[in-house]
Every structure is written in C-alpha cells, then in structure tokens.
Amino acid sequence: MISRSHRPSFLRRTLAVAAALIVLALTILAVSPALHARLHAATPDHAGEQGCVVSLFAQGIEPLLAAAVLIAAPVIHALVAPRPVREIFLVAPRFLRLPERGPPGS
Numbered sequence: 001m002i003s004r005s006h007r008p009s010f011l012r013r014t015l016a017v018a019a020a021l022i023v024l025a026l027t028i029l030a031v032s033p034a035l036h037a038r039l040h041a042a043t044p045d046h047a048g049e050q051g052c053v054v055s056l057f058a059q060g061i062e063p064l065l066a067a068a069v070l071i072a073a074p075v076i077h078a079l080v081a082p083r084p085v086r087e088i089f090l091v092a093p094r095f096l097r098l099p100e101r102g103p104p105g106s
C-alpha cells in the first residue's frame with residue numbers, strides 16, 4: 001500500500017510556528033509601552049529607538065520593503081513549494097465483487 005503524507009515537514013512547521021511567535025511578540029511589544037520599556041531595560045546597550053525592531057514593526061509597512069517582498073515571494077514560492085503530484089494512486093477494493101445495484105426484488 002502506498003501512502004503519502006501531505007503534512008508539511010517538521011522543519012516547515014517549526015519555522016511557521018517561530019514566525020508566528022515573532023509576529024505575536026512584536027505585536028504585543030508594539031502595543032504595550034510598559035513591556036517595550038522593560039525590554040529596553042533588559043538590554044542597556046541598546047542603540048535607541050532608531051534601530052529598535054519593535055518601533056520599526058509599529059510603524060507599519062515600508063513601501064520599498066513591500067515591493068521587495070512582492071517581487072521575491074513568487075520566486076521563494078517556486079523554490080519552497082512542493083511539486084504537484086502527477087501520479088494516480090489506485091487502491092484495491094476491499095470486496096470481491098463490485099456493488100452494482102441493490103438486493104434483488106421479489
């Protein structure tokens with residue numbers, strides 16, 4: 001019996017969870033000034049708000065970055081996305097005779 005898994009690989013799932021957690025953390029830090037200040041208190045050698053990823057995330061989308069993402073996305077998709085399956089997986093029936101119709105009438 002041939003079985004193929006359509007489930008994404010462990011690496012892909014791990015990267016997806018990590019990306020989602022990063023976006024969630026940036027969102028929480030962007031909307032909570034207290035947590036943002038606590039983050040800077042934990043890193044005293046921080047350069048300031050100019051290079052802060054939380055501030056950049058809170059500012060929104062940069063047009064140049066959005067254009068680069070729109071250009072790069074199809075290329076990355078072509079490289080990462082799985083190829084479509086061109087095989088037909090036939091499975092043997094579990095019964096000897098194919099059910100053609102209902103039981104015989106009287």
Ligand SMILES: [Zn+2]
Nearest residue numbers: 049052054055
């Ligand atoms: Zn900051």
